Amino acid sequence: xxxxxxxxxxxxxxxxxxxxxxxxxxxxxxxxxxxxVILIILGYGDLSQGTMKPVEVTLTVIGAALSLSLGLLRGRxxxxxxxxxxxxxxxxxxxxxxxxxxxxxxxxxxxxxxAAGSTAAAAEKSLLFTFGLTLAGEAIVxxxxxxxxxxxxxxxxxxxxxxxxxxxxxGRYAGVPASSALDSSFNDMLPRTGETARQDERPARLSAxxxxxxxxxTERARASGLQRADEGELR
Numbered sequence: 001x002x003x004x005x006x007x008x009x010x011x012x013x014x015x016x017x018x019x020x021x022x023x024x025x026x027x028x029x030x031x032x033x034x035x036x037v038i039l040i041i042l043g044y045g046d047l048s049q050g051t052m053k054p055v056e057v058t059l060t061v062i063g064a065a066l067s068l069s070l071g072l073l074r075g076r077x078x079x080x081x082x083x084x085x086x087x088x089x090x091x092x093x094x095x096x097x098x099x100x101x102x103x104x105x106x107x108x109x110x111x112x113x114x115a116a117g118s119t120a121a122a123a124e125k126s127l128l129f130t131f132g133l134t135l136a137g138e139a140i141v142x143x144x145x146x147x148x149x150x151x152x153x154x155x156x157x158x159x160x161x162x163x164x165x166x167x168x169x170x171g172r173y174a175g176v177p178a179s180s181a182l183d184s185s186f187n188d189m190l191p192r193t194g195e196t197a198r199q200d201e202r203p204a205r206l207s208a209x210x211x212x213x214x215x216x217x218t219e220r221a222r223a224s225g226l227q228r229a230d231e232g233e234l235r
Contacts (some may be wrong), residue, residue, distance in 0.1 A: 009127065016135075017099070025083070025091035033143075036136035043129025055116045060126045063109045067130040068104055073138025074098040078138070080145055087146035102134050133228075187202040 026032055047060065077094035080087055090101075110123035 005124065012131075013103070017096070019090035020078075020095065022090075025117055026080075026087045026089050026142060027145060028197070032115050036132050036139050039132030040136065041126050041132075043126065046127075047129055049125070052122065053118060056061050056113060056118050056122045058110050059113045059116075059118070060129075060172070063106055063126060063130045064133050066105045066109075067134040068137045070098050070102045070105070071134035071139075072141055074102075074134070075138040075141025075145070078145075078200060089142055089146070091111075099134075106130055133174040 052060070074095050077092055077098060079090045079092050081090070082088065106127070110120075113123055114120060
């Protein structure tokens with residue numbers, strides 16, 4: 001392991017710790033799984049170069065299983081809250097302890113490998129792969145947990161008003177109880193036949209002034225008709 005590689009790994013670890021403690025919105029799955037997938041791909045490329053001894057393969061498998069398991073546990077230990085209606089994740093003290101335990105487990109396995117005849121270069125080959133697995137395990141749990149939190153904040157307020165009050169919050173039937181609104185809406189869709197049609201065809205009721213005016217017009221028309229009939233007989 002070169003000095004440059006050590007600096008890169010330390011910078012990556014420092015970035016992850018600072019970012020996790022500051023907290024961040026979980027966002028879309030693509031954003032959540034981007035870094036773990038990249039590290040796993042790069043780590044697998046390192047592992048596929050050259051040949052590995054049986055002890056190196058065994059220790060790599062054990063390290064991968066431990067990293068994934070500790071990542072799953074860390075995902076359970078992370079704090080998830082809701083900010084602006086979106087899930088927000090932050091490391092807790094237990095998350096940091098589990099992350100340090102992951103690094104310590106990797107170091108112990110590397111020391112065992114060197115004592116069993118492996119080399120430091122072989123131990124370095126599995127570093128990115130196991131590191132990506134622990135982040136992937138954490139991301140899987142966060143994805144499941146954030147889905148449950150997001151479900152609580154995804155229901156629109158209008159639907160909540162309808163569920164709680166039994167009346168729509170807006171629209172034609174705003175403020176009308178659900179049963180009455182549904183009955184009215186259903187009746188609007190029915191064809192107007194039978195009694196309903198007869199009720200709709202009834203004339204509107206006139207006021208007293210309108211009735212008096214209509215009566216005067218009728219009398220004038222009748223008088224005018226009788227006068228014309230008399231004139232016709234005289235001719």
